[in-house]
Amino acid sequence: MLYMMLPLDRHFDSGFGAVADSFRDAADALENTRENTPTLNDHLPISYLYRHAIELYLKSAIIIFHRKLNIPYGDTPASGEPKVLDGAKWKPMFNVHGLQPLYRHFCFLFEDHAEYLSTHTNTDWSFPAELGQWISDIEETDSSSTFFRYPVTKDKAKDKEKSAIREDDYGAMLSKVKQNQRPVKAFLMVGQDQNVIEAFSLDDTRSKEIIGTLKQVAELFSNCHAVMVGELTGGA
Template sequence: MLYMMLPLDRHFDSGFGAVADSFRDAADALEDSRESASTLNAHLPTSFLYRHAIELYLKSAIIIFHRKLNVPYGGTPANGEPHIPDGTKWKPMYNIHGLLPLYRHFCSLFEDHADYLTNHTNTDWGFPAELGQWIDDIEATDSSSTFFRYPVTKDKAKDKVKSVFREDSYDALLSRVETNKKPTKTLLMLDQDNNVVETFSHDDNRAKEIVGTLKQVAELFSDCHAALVGELTGGA
């Protein structure tokens, strides 16, 4: 496509989609190497890159719709600074980092211009029924694009499950080992009499689940971006 060879500021969507592609490509590279890497908590940068790519893909789609179809952003013209409806107000898009308001506007644009898309494009614009739930799940984990970037956020309860090493129960650990018969990575803290006083176990199940959801949504929006650029902007 033409936009791949142009400077970002010359892209129809101001480069949002191309930068989203670069974040997704970087996330894919990290994810491919994560299983063989010895780095702990490698899911955090991978998750952040996918999550940021999703945000940029949504912003790209919104800009393309508004500019191509000359849809104003509330009281701001289509060629002005992009805005997103959030409640009863239109807020500057550059100040919006939550996926939910972006996704809602993304969906409304597809719904409002369904006839145009049917009559002027050859793409099936249907999305998986689960997409809304996937967005909700991501938003519940990281609503402000900070969860995967920082060790500490305003939500201490979430922060406790961010690491792949978590506080555990010694009795529960023994029960799992006896039941599953699988090796486990565990740190036992002992007192001076060799009594176990604290237990920390490796558990990356939630990390894998989050990365899987983020990757799936990023791939879906990457395909959507390619279709929008091909169908609505002539590859620009």
């Protein structure tokens, strides 16, 4: 496509989609090497890259719709600073990082201009029924694009879920071993009498689930972006 050969500022969507592609590609590269060369807490940068790609894809789609169909952002013309409709208020796009308001605006545009899309494109623009729940799951984990970027946020309880290394119960860990469940990777702190004082275990089940959801949604929006560029901007 033409936009792949042009500087970002020459893209129809000001480069949002292309930069989203770069974040997704970087996440894919890290994810593909994770099993062979794992590093401590590597799920955090991978998750952040996917999550940021999703945010940029949504912003790209909003900009393409408004510029292509000359839809104003409230009182701001389509050629002006991009904004997002959050409830009843138009907010500058650069101040919006939550996926839910972006996704709601995204859905509104597709629904409100379904007839135009049906008449002027050759694409089936339907999305998986589960997409809304996937977005909600991601938003529940990281509503402000800070959870995967920083060790601490304003939500101390949620921060405890960030690390794949968790404080654990020594007795429960022994029970898992005796039941011949999956191997337990543990770190034990013992006192002078060899009694266990603290126990920690490595469990990356949740982090793999999050990455799976993020990767799936990022791929879906990547495909959506490619089709929008082809169908609505002539590849620009």
